[in-house]
Amino acid sequence: MSWEEVTIGRSGAAVARSRGVYRKTADPDDRAVDLVAEGSRLAWLRGQGIPAPEVLDCRPGLLVTAEVPGRSAAEPWPAELRPKVIDALAEVLVRLHALPVAGCPYDRTLAVTIPEALGNEVDLEDLDAERSGWTRDQLVAELLRTRPGTEDLVVTHGDLCVPNVLFDPETCEVTGLIDVERLGVGDRWIDLAICTRSLTSDMNAQWGPELAARFLSRYGAEPDPGRIAFFRLLDEFC
Ligand SMILES: Nc1ncnc2c1ncn2[C@@H]1O[C@H](COP(=O)(O)OP(=O)(O)O)[C@@H](O)[C@H]1O
Ligand SMILES: [Mg+2]
Structure with missing residues (x-):
């Protein structure tokens, strides 16, 4: 093969x-990549009726999945289909966030993600523009200073960017959510913050602020600048 x-x-x-088939491989001793965690989450997600690839093989350092048909939002879409893609994205996220949190075995609350973040290295050369030039100490101080006091808990994807x-x-229906290593119960703004950042990134100029606003509105949320800033900052530690 x-x-x-x-x-x-x-x-x-x-x-x-x-x-x-798609094959993901990593060093089984690399703490930063957990393909067993991803395979387990993919199987769980499919079991909940959310479109996601079937897991064909999964062990430390290896994840093999069946190919999901379709193409990602990181690839070019004709202008007339873009609003439909955005609406489908919002709709699948509403479905994901509507799953009962009590039935989800994975924890991505701040009690887990903040200590995890503090133990991770940060690539200071790859910070978002608004934090360009910051030191790790500054990032940590800001993370702890702006930590939300409450969490609006749902089942989150955890890395909801356009790829x-x-x-x-043709129909623009969602055929699969992939890359779910960080899926789990957490604040809904984990996904809303990462997704709107992805939609407004220079790397995905076909989307932009107007379609990002449409996404939030179809999802049914008013922008929450504090949570958007916090969860994008937290993502710097991933
Ligand atoms: N099962 C799958 N079906 C279709 N495409 C896939 C599948 N798995 C991965 N891909 C493609 O490979 C890309 C990278 O896979 P992903 O799981 O997102 O890994 P990474 O951690 O590198 O982002 C995806 O953006 C998608 O285009
Ligand atoms: Mg990916």
């Missing part, structure tokens, strides 16, 4: 595809 390399993602996992959602190229 010959493999075609797809990406070496930011996480450090190498992704390759071959005849209908991680696939859509049918």
